[in-house]
Every structure is written in C-alpha cells, then in structure tokens.
Amino acid sequence: xxxxxxxxxxxxxxxxxxxxxxxxxxxxxxxxxxxxxxxxxxxxxxxxxxxxxxxxxxxxxxxxxxxxxxxxxxxxxxxxxxxxxxxxxxxxxxxxxxxxxxxxxxxxxxxxxxxxxxxxxxxxxxxxxxxxxxxxxxxxxxxxxxxxxxxxxxxxxxxxxxxxxxxxxxxxxxxxxxxxxxxxxxxxxxxxxxxxxxxxxxxxxxxxxxxxxxxxxxxxxxxxxxxxxxxxxxxxxxxxxxxxxxxxxxxxxxxxxxxxxxxxxxxxxxxxxxxxxxxxxxxxxxxxxxxxxxxxxxxxxxxxxxxxx
Amino acid sequence: xxxxxxxxxxxxxxxxxxxxxxxxxxxxxxxxxxxxxxxxxxxxxxxxxxxxxxxxxxxxxxxxxxxxxxxxxxxxxxxxxxxxxxxxxxxxxxxxxxxxxxxxxxxxxxxxxxxxxxxxxxxxxxxxxxxxxxxxxxxxxxxxxxxxxxxxxxxxxxxxxxxxxxxxxxxxxxxxxxxxxxxxxxxxxxxxxxxxxxxxxxxxxxxxxxxxxxxxxxxxxxxxxxxxxxxxxxxxxxxxxxxxxxxxxxxxxxxxxxxxxxxxxxxxxxxxxxxxxxxxxxxxxxxxxxxxxxxxxxxxxxxxxxxxxxxx
Numbered sequence: 001x002x003x004x005x006x007x008x009x010x011x012x013x014x015x016x017x018x019x020x021x022x023x024x025x026x027x028x029x030x031x032x033x034x035x036x037x038x039x040x041x042x043x044x045x046x047x048x049x050x051x052x053x054x055x056x057x058x059x060x061x062x063x064x065x066x067x068x069x070x071x072x073x074x075x076x077x078x079x080x081x082x083x084x085x086x087x088x089x090x091x092x093x094x095x096x097x098x099x100x101x102x103x104x105x106x107x108x109x110x111x112x113x114x115x116x117x118x119x120x121x122x123x124x125x126x127x128x129x130x131x132x133x134x135x136x137x138x139x140x141x142x143x144x145x146x147x148x149x150x151x152x153x154x155x156x157x158x159x160x161x162x163x164x165x166x167x168x169x170x171x172x173x174x175x176x177x178x179x180x181x182x183x184x185x186x187x188x189x190x191x192x193x194x195x196x197x198x199x200x201x202x203x204x205x206x207x208x209x210x211x212x213x214x215x216x217x218x219x220x221x222x223x224x225x226x227x228x229x230x231x232x233x234x235x236x237x238x239x240x241x242x243x244x245x246x247x248x249x250x251x252x253x254x255x256x257x258x259x260x261x262x263x264x265x266x267x268x269x270x271x272x273x274x275x276x277x278x279x280x281x282x283x284x285x286x287x288x289x290x291x292x293x294x295x296x297x298x299x300x301x302x303x304x305x306x307x308x309x
Numbered sequence: 310x311x312x313x314x315x316x317x318x319x320x321x322x323x324x325x326x327x328x329x330x331x332x333x334x335x336x337x338x339x340x341x342x343x344x345x346x347x348x349x350x351x352x353x354x355x356x357x358x359x360x361x362x363x364x365x366x367x368x369x370x371x372x373x374x375x376x377x378x379x380x381x382x383x384x385x386x387x388x389x390x391x392x393x394x395x396x397x398x399x400x401x402x403x404x405x406x407x408x409x410x411x412x413x414x415x416x417x418x419x420x421x422x423x424x425x426x427x428x429x430x431x432x433x434x435x436x437x438x439x440x441x442x443x444x445x446x447x448x449x450x451x452x453x454x455x456x457x458x459x460x461x462x463x464x465x466x467x468x469x470x471x472x473x474x475x476x477x478x479x480x481x482x483x484x485x486x487x488x489x490x491x492x493x494x495x496x497x498x499x500x501x502x503x504x505x506x507x508x509x510x511x512x513x514x515x516x517x518x519x520x521x522x523x524x525x526x527x528x529x530x531x532x533x534x535x536x537x538x539x540x541x542x543x544x545x546x547x548x549x550x551x552x553x554x555x556x557x558x559x560x561x562x563x564x565x566x567x568x569x570x571x572x573x574x575x576x577x578x579x580x581x582x583x584x585x586x587x588x589x590x591x592x593x594x595x596x597x598x599x600x601x602x603x604x605x606x607x608x609x610x611x612x613x614x615x616x617x618x619x620x621x
Contacts, residue, residue, distance in 0.1 A: 005333075007560040012340050015552045018545050019347060025542075026481040035485040039533040041492040 043273065074098050076214055082160035084153050085287060088143075092135045092157065096214055100128030104210040113203035115306045118221070118242055121208035122229050122308045128210045133233045140234075147236050147259075154234070155255065158227035159286045161190040164217040165197035168205040173197035179249070190216045221253035223283040228255050228308065243269050243280050245303030252297075254280040256305060267297070271305040278305055313338035316345060316386045318568065322575040325443075326567050334568045341563075344553045345385050351549070352469070353378025355476025362479075362524055365514040381469060385553065388462045392557045393569050397452025399445055400573045407580050414438040416581065423585050424592040431589065435582035439574050448565045454558070463554060470550035474543045478531055479519065487520045489530045 029035060075095040083089050107124040111117035136157075140150045165184050167173050176184050176197060185191060188198035198217055201207060207215065207222045209229040218226065224242060231240040239258035246252065256269060256278030267280040280303070282288045311320065318338045323331045357374030364370060395401035403410040411417050416438060423431060479486065490508060497504040507523045510516045519527050532539050557563055 005562060008337055008340070008556055008562050011552050011556050011560065012344075015344055015347075015549060018549050018552075022477070022481075022545060022549075029482060029485070034538045035482050035489075035534040036536065037485055037488040037492060037534060039536065040489040040530045041496050043533050044493055044496065 076101060078214065080157060080160070082157050084149075084156040086149070086152070088153075090139055090153060090157065092132070092139065094132035094135045094213070096128055096131065096210060100125075101210060101214055104128060104208045108206075108208050108211070109202060111203060115204070115242070115244055117204045117206065118225050118306060119308050121206075121210075121225065122232070125208050125210040125229065126233060129213060129229070129233065132213055133230060136230060136234060147238065150234070150236060151231065151238075151257065151259075154230050155227050155281060155283060156287075158212075158218075158223045158230075158283050159288060161216040161218065161223075162192055163195045163219060163284050164188070164190050165195060166201050166205050166207060166217070166219045166222055167197060167199055168202055169200055171205070173199045188215075188217055190218075220284050224253050224255040227281075227283050231255075231257070232308070239276060239278070241271070241278050242306040242308055243278060243303055244306050245269070246299070246301050247297040248299040249297075255283050256280055267300045267303070269303040269305055271307070273305075273307070276305075311335065311339060312342040312346075314342075316342045317390055318342075319572075319575075322571050323568060325440075326571065330567050333562070334566060337560075337562060337566070338568065341389065341553055341556060345382055345389070348385060348550060348553070349378045349382030351477060351546070352381035352473050354480065355473035358476040358480045358518065359524065361518045362521070362527060365510075365517050367517065370517075381473075385466065388466065389553060389557050392458075392462065392554070393563070393572070395569065395573055396454055397449045398565060398570060398573070399447050400442070400570060400577075403442060403577055404573045407577060407584070410438065410442065410577055410581065411584065414441055416585065419585070419588070421592075423589040424596075426589070428586060428589075431585040432582050435578050435585060438581055439578040442577065443570075443574055446570055450561060450565065459558060463551070466550050466554060467547060470547045471543060473550075474546035475528060475531065477546060478535070478539070478542050479527055482531060482534065483518050485534055486527060486530045489534050490520050490526070493530075 025032070025034070075097050077093070077095045079091065079093040081089065081091045104121070104125050108117070108121060111120040136150075136154060139145070139153065143149075143153075145153060165173060165176050167176060173184060173186060178184065178194070182194050184195050184197035186199075187196040189196050196217060198207075205219075205221075206225065207218055209226040212218045212222050212226040221242070221244075228240045228242055231238075238260075241256045241258070243254045243256040244251075245254075254267075258276045258278045268277050269280065270277050280300075282297075311318075313320065313335055316338065318335075320331070320335055323334060326334075353374040355374075356377035357370045360370035360373040361367070364373075395404050403413075416434070419434070494504060494508045497508070499505070503526070507521055507526055510520070510522075516522075521527055521530075535542065560566075563569070
C-alpha cells in the first residue's frame with residue numbers, strides 16, 4: 001500500500017474503531033466501573049449547607065459541655081507574644097479548658113492514620129479554641145487590620161515557635177537526623193537548634209490545633225493545620241486548606257490560601273474538585289512572609305489540596 | 310444511488326480515468342459519506358437527548374433531533390466540499406482565470422469562425438482543450454493552505470463535537486446518572502428547591518431518560534461521576550468529528566486526488582464550451598440584427614420601429 005493510500009485507510013479504520021469503542025463502552029460501562037454514582041452526593045454534601053448544619057450541631061453540643069468548665073482552676077492559660085512581618089508586636093492571652101485539651105488528645109488517638117485526621121481535629125477543636133479565636137478577632141478589630149494583615153498576623157503567630165519534630169512509633173526520635181546529620185533533642189518542646197522532638201504522637205505524627213496552642217510544639221503539618229484552623233474559624237471570607245506533597249526534604253505539608261490577587265505566587269496547587277487555586281505558604285519558617293514569595297523549596301511536586309470541612 | 314452522491318460527488322465526471330482510479334476515488338468518497346452520516350446521526354441522537362431533558366416529550370425531541378442532525382450533516386458537507394480546492398495543482402492557474410486556458414489553447418483565434426460550426430463541433434473543441442489541459446497537470450504537495458479557513462472549520466466542528474459529546478455521554482450513562490440523582494435526592498430535605506423543582510417531576514410531565522429537569526445538574530452528575538474519564542470520552546467524540554476534516558486536508562488521495570482535478574477540468578470544460586457557444590450565437594444574432602436594417606429614431610419619446618421598407 002502506498003503512503004497516499006495508507007492515510008485514508010488508517011483514518012477510516014480509526015474512525016470505525018472509535019465508533020466501535022463507544023458502542024462497547026456503552027455496554028460495558030458498569031463492568032468497567034467508569035462511573036462513580038456516589039460522587040455527586042459527596043460533592044454536594046461538601047459544598048452544601050447540610051454539612052455546615054451538622055458542624056453547627058456538634059459545636060453547640062461541645063459548647064454546652066465546655067460551659068461546665070469555666071472554673072479558672074480547670075483552665076490552661078497561655079500568653080503568646082510575637083512579631084509579625086511588618087514589625088508589629090502582638091500579644092495574645094487566652095485560656096483553654098483542661099477538659100478540652102484532654103478531649104483533643106483523646107480525639108486525636110481515635111482518628112485515622114492518614115490526612116483525613118486533620119478534618120477530625122479541625123472539627124473537634126473549634127469550641128476549645130473559642131477563647132483564642134476571640135483573642136485573634138479582638139486584635140484584628142482593635143488594630144483595624146485588613147484581611148491580608150490579619151492573615152499575616154495569624155500565620156506569623158503559628159511560625160513563631162521554634163520547629164519541633166513530631167514523630168510516631170514508625171519513625172521514632174532516635175532515628176531522626178536533620179540535613180546536617182544532627183540528632184534532635186529528646187525534649188518535646190519548642191527550642192532553638194538542635195530542635196526538640198516529640199515521640200509517639202499517634203496516629204499520624206501530628207498534634208491537633210488545640211494541642212499546639214497549649215504546647216507550641218509542632219512541625220510542618222501541625223503548624224499548617226493550626227494556622228489553617230484559626231483562619232477558617234475566623235471566617236474572614238477567603239479559603240484556607242491543607243496542602244500535601246513533596247519537596248527536596250521529602251513529604252511535606254503547607255498551608256494553602258485561596259485569595260484574589262495573592263501576595264505570592266511561587267508555588268500553588270489547584271483543587272481539581274472546585275477549580276480553586278491555593279497558594280502554598282511555609283509555616284515552619286519564622287518570618288516567611290507572604291510578600292517575600294516564600295522561596296523555600298526548589299522541588300515542588302505531587303502536591304494536592306486536602307479539603308478540610 | 311451511491312453513498313457518495315449524498316455529499317454531492319458526481320462520479321460521471323471521472324469517465325476518462327482508469328477503472329482502478331475511479332473505483333478507489335468512489336471508495337474514498339463513499340467512506341467519507343458514511344462518516345458524515347454517522348456524525349449526523351450522533352448529532353441527532355445527542356440533540357434528542359438534550360431535548361428530552363428540556364421538553365419531556367418524545368415527539369418534540371425527535372423533531373429537534375432530526376432537524377439538528379440534518380443541519381450538522383449539511384454543515385459538515387459544506388465544510389468538506391468547499392475545502393476541496395486546487396492549491397498546489399497547476400490547474401489552479403486555469404481554474405481561477407479561464408482566460409489563461411483560452412489563450413494557451415488558441416480558443417481566442419476561433420472567435421470569428423465558431424459560427425460556422427455545429428454545437429457538437431464546439432463541444433469537441435472544448436473537450437480537446439480539456440484533454441490537453443489534463444496532460445499538463447502537476448502537483449506540488451508542499452503548497453501552502455489558507456490556515457484561517459482551516460482554523461474556522463476545525464474550530465466550529467470541534468465546538469459542535471464537544472457539545473454533542475455531552476449528549477451522547479448522558480445517553481450512555483443515563484442509568485448511572487439517575488442513580489446519582491436518586492442518591493442526591495435522598496440527602497436533600499424535601500423543602501429544598503432542587504428537590505422540589507429539579508428532582509421531582511410535574512404530574513403532567515413525567516421524566517424521560519434522565520430524572521431531572523435541569524441540564525446543568527445532569528452535566529454536573531455526569532462530570533462528577535465520570536471524573537477523568539469524561540475528558541477521554543470527550544476526546545474520543547472529538548476525534549470522531551475531526552477525522553473527515555483531517556482526511557480532506559491531509560490525505561493526498563483527496564486533497565490532490567483524481568476527483569478534484571477532474572471536477573476542476575469539468576468546470577473549465579463547461580465554461581469553455583459555453584464561451585464558444587456564446588461567441589457563436591453572438592455572431593448569429595449580430596448578423597440577424599444587421600439584416601433587419603433597424604432605423605433608430607432621433608427622439609426618445611417614440612419607440613423604435615422597423616423601417617417601413619422592411620415592414621412593407
């Protein structure tokens with residue numbers, strides 16, 4: 001067959017092959033599992049107010065429980081003082097019921113050992129962090145911060161504590177080495193280099209936002225989850241989500257924010273479910289301001305948005 | 310009736326070609342016709358699906374489907390047949406300006422003589438000139454095309470393909486979409502607007518095919534259910550719609566094929582013959598008018614009459 005003849009014959013063959021494939025697919029669609037019937041309901045539940053109603057019910061129930069714990073002896077008091085990127089010094093005093101702290105710890109242990117546990121922690125800690133969130137809100141109102149300054153203020157507070165390794169049984173502190181080959185300190189508290197390390201934080205080597213507020217010990221996912229939770233609780237009109245992926249140091253988690261005209265564009269991840277683009281913000285580095293473009297990582301691959309609802 | 314007749318192919322003009330060439334050309338155009346009929350059918354089915362969701366009536370849906378299918382078939386036929394041009398062929402020089410043909414084949418020299426000959430003789434001259442022209446045909450396969458017209462055709466057909474792909478997919482996955490919509494209905498409270506107006510049929514207009522009143526919700530169910538497979542299905546339908554256009558623009562057997570050259574020769578021959586006929590009858594009528602000895606009056610308010618000497 002000449003090359004001239006080949007073109008038409010191949011095109012015709014392709015045409016009919018595609019038609020046959022369409023017909024075959026229409027018969028085998030169920031067997032091949034091409035269609036996921038549950039996806040529409042799942043997406044609807046994520047986006048619709050039904051989910052919010054469930055959250056509200058949970059919140060009201062927890063508020064009732066916490067009302068019984070107003071005794072000062074049963075609360076943990078903390079005062080955070082930190083410098084934001086614009087040089088302003090902020091002070092935040094807050095109290096957390098001891099019962100809420102214990103409940104957050106117990107709740108963490110019941111959650112799955114995967115990124116879904118972040119949603120469980122976010123939902124559970126809302127009422128326990130109420131006083132702290134009010135404190136952030138007061139700062140925003142008193143200082144008359146716009147949404148961008150408020151965002152910077154919250155994230156800089158999460159970045160303020162020194163990095164602490166958070167590990168689980170699979171990967172204990174004694175096996176940890178940093179980039180210089182240095183072993184971390186065995187203390188489970190934020191401290192200057194060599195950093196502290198917390199062992200056996202099950203099930204996913206992450207502290208809940210409430211635990212972070214009390215202890216200040218956290219690594220990438222703990223700090224990002226704390227910042228994301230506070231931003232979500234403040235409900236300032238923009239989206240914040242958890243981002244998960246790989247950088248040159250290995251698996252990593254970052255805070256993702258979805259704002260119009262973002263102040264930094266170095267790395268971003270699109271949520272394929274909603275089409276929104278989330279800009280990645282490093283929470284483990286002090287003074288990593290949004291305007292600086294967060295140029296922390298050179299390798300940035302396989303990142304995805306983990307929706308927290 | 311051949312299939313190729315459906316897209317306007319006149320196989321009679323290929324009489325002077327060898328049987329093998331004619332057979333191959335007819336095979337190709339039959340194939341293209343069949344592709345276009347299938348594309349028209351897909352469009353008709355898809356339009357029927359859309360109409361069923363919108364109107365909940367088989368009668369209206371079938372009417373709309375047949376109409377849209379016919380429109381797409383004819384539009385595609387138009388795109389294909391007007392895409393057959395002579396770019397890269399030496400015939401283009403004669404086809405776009407027939408005077409070149411008359412000049413090169415000494416037809417101007419016959420201007421004063423053609424009246425002496427019968428119409429059949431003139432036809433013979435035109436055919437002879439056409440045969441001489443056929444022997445001059447050469448093809449430059451690398452000749453550039455008008456990219457703008459190609460882009461417009463490809464864009465329009467791609468747009469239609471994506472629109473009709475959705476209808477086809479809704480038909481293919483109608484059962485699964487209905488299951489997804491049923492799940493959604495279960496999680497919605499009965500007072501919800503979507504529940505009441507989109508997922509509940511009017512007593513007078515029961516749902517047909519898809520259990521929803523909304524095309525957008527149906528698209529949403531389709532896209533969320535298929536996920537990444539939706540893109541692959543769309544690409545498959547897009548490929549089906551694009552293949553006939555690709556054949557027209559890329560296949561040398563079509564683009565510079567014997568049929569296109571013969572069609573051009575046929576058109577040149579027709580024009581040549583009518584040019585000669587025109588010359589002949591111009592001369593004849595001119596002679597007759599002169600023989601009438603017409604006398605034109607000086608003043609415009611009187612009609613021209615034949616001179617008295619003639620009428621007497």
